[in-house]
Amino acid sequence: MHLAVLLVASVLSVGTLALDNGLMRTPPMGWLAWERFRCDIDCDQDPKNCISENLFTDMADRLSQDGWKDLGYVYVNIDDCWSSKERDEKGRLQPDPKRFPGGIPKLARYMHDRGLKLGIYGDMGTLTCGGYPGTPLDKIKMDAQTFAEWEVDMLKLDGCYSNEIEQQQGYPLMSKALNATGRPIAYSCSWPAYQGGLPPKVNYTQLGEICNLWRNYGDIQDSWDSVLNIIDWFFDNQDIIGPAAGPGRWNDPDMLIVGDFGLSTDQSRTQMALWAIMAAPLFMSNDLRTISSEARSILQNKLAIRINQDPLGFQGRRLVKEKSGIEVFWRALSDNASALVFFSRRTDMPYRYKTSLSKLNYTSGYYKVVDVFTQKGSSLKDSEDFVVSVNPTGVVMWYVSAPAQLNLRQFQNGGNMKGPADRRGDHRVLL
């Protein structure tokens, strides 16, 4: 399909309803404890890294003081192992009293005072994955109410210790229960990841109606293998899962591990670039107190964030898979712009990949191109061959802006996309 046709078709298809809580019209951004801090509850031996209120206030301080918040990273999200092993005498969830002595409302206030939001974790089932009290069907209303009273802003609902039928009932019930509290609480559903991530078991239309985001696939680990495995799954299944995404409803390939131990600089750029192409939630799971300036500059790349946060909410696609190991990804953006990522699976040396915008099915005309990671700009005619040098396991990422009228005129002329070049020479730069 031609890119412009694809874009128009996708914009029209956004008639599908999203969960009607007004939240997450662009992919959520923030920080989530799990991948980096797991279920470390040993506050005696490891006070800086254990799951405790200090960890979350530390991260909140860094988010608000080190430029993260201003770029959109506003969620501070608790994951598993926050609660006491027992519900309270009224049957309600309660935080571990030793590790969260101020309680969750105090933590929520701490976030709100700094313009941040607090996310919490629960599990549709008898226990959480870490063995803490879960939320079985008969506790859904009570737990939703508790989270709302605590002034929590987001809930991630995991799916350990429940069966298919309980999940089928529980995930929609929690959506209703959150709505009934009257507090806008964003809702992240791990449901599809427990059902293999694909139809017929997973109904993406339904997910878009009840959840703001959902985990389609397994947990990310701190390794390149894990990142590559996730990339392959998401783009191999792009025709199925891509159309499910849009404002208010997002596929979630899991946390950013940039700033941890498993990725090289090139691989870190690859994760950032392809998460932006996928319109993925950007939840970092790293230690913002000690993060390197190199990792920070990748995560704080304004153009990559702008691409991720594009208001159209179109989930990008893999266009090309070359035998050479080069893959090209593309995302349609608002203002008639687009993003391109050239990725190398090679393991030898930087590869000089030659192509042109017309080979990538761009309509004829002049384009302005900005390299996202070097900030270098240039102007390019669709038919002009260019060469990008792509490092092993790395990317070159472009923000491409186009003279838009051209696309429309050609679309209106009966969809003949390969129409004449813009004779008026109008290559207005949109950046």
Ligand SMILES: *[C@@H]1O[C@H](CO)[C@@H](O)[C@H](O)[C@H]1NC(C)=O
């Ligand atoms: C609850 O749902 C209704 C309609 O579906 C919506 O208008 C309302 O904003 C929702 N409220 C909250 C708090 O999510």
Ligand SMILES: *[C@@H]1O[C@H](CO)[C@@H](O)[C@H](O)[C@H]1NC(C)=O
């Ligand atoms: C998927 O969910 C939608 C919306 O809830 C529903 O209308 C549709 O029938 C479901 N599709 C299947 C195959 O169950």
Ligand SMILES: *[C@@H]1O[C@H](CO)[C@@H](O)[C@H](O)[C@H]1NC(C)=O
């Ligand atoms: C370009 O469009 C043609 C015809 O629709 C299609 O066969 C080809 O795969 C497309 N190429 C890319 C890179 O999308």
Ligand SMILES: *[C@@H]1O[C@H](CO)[C@@H](O)[C@H](O)[C@H]1NC(C)=O
């Ligand atoms: C984008 O293109 C559309 C039609 O192709 C045009 O109507 C619109 O003015 C363009 N937008 C901008 C910001 O140039």
